Amino acid sequence: MVPIIDVIARLREIEADGSRADRRLATTVLGDLDFASKASIVDLAARAGVSEPTVTRFCRTLGADGIREFKFRLAQALAVGGVFLNPRAEGTEGRRRIVDTIADGAILAIETLRASADPERIEAAAQRLAGARSVLAFGSGGSSSIAASELQHRLFRLGLAIAAYSDGELQRMTASAAGPETTVVAFSISGHVRPIIDAVTIARQYGASTIVVTAPGSPLADAGEILVPFLVGEDEGLLLRPSPTRYALIGCVDMLAIATAEALGPQVLERLRRIKQSINTLKHNDPRLPIGD
Structure with a gap:
């Protein structure tokens, strides 16, 4: 049965x-x-x-x-x-209910990140990223896989060779091929996702630097070498709202990205200029637009 x-x-x-x-x-x-x-x-x-x-x-x-x-x-x-099974009311009434619910959740998540972020750990992680020959970004599920993909988007334009993986089997395989010149960044809000814990453990066994963005005291936090603590809770009552935690997780990615760019130095500006030049010659030329669309 x-x-x-x-x-x-x-x-x-x-x-x-x-x-x-x-x-x-x-x-x-x-x-x-x-x-x-x-x-x-x-x-x-x-x-x-x-x-x-x-x-x-x-x-x-x-x-x-x-x-x-x-x-x-x-x-x-x-x-x-x-x-x-017993949901409560979804926030304020009126036409602005959805707008205010999403905006308030995002603002609260970012403010919580601001209060809990550890600049020294972010700087330590950025130094490892800046010195890596290759970077592997791991995430699973919703917010964490988005964070891994976003880290790839942020770091490739700085000249780093980075690949993001959300599949557990590929995480294990790429971790097995890692070495001392590889830096792994693993994202998990809970820190209990078994495939990511295993991949970080494998990569570290082969000498890779391992950065984990996760809950302190979790199995993933114990498996990694450099812990970037991530403590942004959820309001479980608002069931239809997408998780605002991902805004904070993307904020953490941006902190890592700018700290890595500063660790790499002025050389990254030329790469960013090239990308901006290339993109703007192929579409609407507006220097106020971000790099990419």
């Missing part, structure tokens, strides 16, 4: 297509998840109007040995995704 990972989704399936007794139980559980996660078999059977053996069979249908394991799985589901 395939293990049931999402007990809430399975309950909804049973509520729609299960036997009459199972539908009543599923409706009872979904109607009051907190009660169901704590109720005895007697109380759950009574509220659903079924027998206790029916509750036991119902638990087995959900992949649990009995009521105790079922309640444990239900409690786990509530702990992980309960906020999505």
